[in-house]
Amino acid sequence: MAGTISRGIKAPIIRQGDDIVKIVADSVLTAAQEDGFQLHEKDVICVTEAVVARADGNYASTTDIAEDVKAKLGGETIGVVFPILSRNRFAICLRGIAKGAKKVVLMLSYPSDEVGNHLFDMDLLDDSGVNPYTDVLTLEDYRRIFGYIKHPFTGVDYVEYYADLIKEEGAEAEIVFANHPEAIVKFTKNVLCCDIHTRARSKRRILAAGGEKVLTLDEILNAPVNGSGFNPQYGLLGSNKATEDTVKLFPKNAQEVAENIQKEIIARTGVKVEAMIYGDGAFKDPVGKIWELADPVVGAGFTEGLNGLPNEVKLKYLADNDFADLSGEELADAIRQRIKEKDADLKGSMVSEGTTPRRLTDLIGSLCDLTSGSGDKGTPIVLVQNYFNNYAN
8 A cells, every 4th residue: 555655774874985885785775674675676775965975085175175266267356156045055165265366256146045045035125125136236235225134044144154254264355246147247257156056047147248267166176176076067066064174075976876776786686776866855945935956956876767757647637537427446447547558758738737847866856855854864875665656556
């Protein structure tokens, strides 16, 4: 009778140099023995990106960031555009950026950042007379209109916090507020776009407006600096605070690890599972208005069987429409038969309306992120079972 099962699996504390593939396989198989479950084909073993990067030793210091920023953007005045408001995600990156510049012009979007962290409540904007589509505010404008507001969850005034970080690293700080990225060229033509999912658009618009040296975060530490960690595809995107002067980067070996987990389980059990290395889930908190997705992607690496989108019919549509005159086992049999006969691609079909049109990796990764949590659960491995089953099988 069980449908999808998401099972958090405990693992040892993982350190740099550990064999992450062996640890994952050992942990899953030990859990199966202790808790009395079996692995089946198409089960999905998922591992949080944090422990994969940790085992690989994919770390960098603020000095490494500074050296790369200075070499690529000149080391004078740098525009830092649309960073998210996060002590964990961006603060240490900002320290490194400031260390590689003489002046930082920090341009914040308002009233919130890209992932929904608010500088101030939207209602204040409605009553302010400010046009968020066109108006560029100085720090003085911002304080006069909106005052000194602390984030409701963290208790931090991010405007003050980020300005202090820049100054602590010996750079001059100028804070401005705008929602069109090209506004930065009035202050400097050397720019680092620090937004995550809109970075390509920001870069394009800044270059079109006269920007000269314009980079995105995935172009910083996309190669090692003095032997540092790096990520060739995502650079600083997806990094997290490790210590007060180091970051853990998004794993550069995620695809290799996912494929090797699959091979290891096949070698030990003969069962072909799927495997994925996952980051933040793609979901939004409706109360705090925060999008979880601060990583560049949910699925950092995954096996071939996780490519694609769901191809599902909507059971309640069938029950309310096609088989409205049936009930009981006759209804169940009719629906099972319709599922077995469904087209290979239901895109655009009314019978699939209301099913979730997202990639499998985004859906499964979001499930895993919620299962493992971000605190002290101690389950960086998640086993998802029965995900590909349906009412007919």
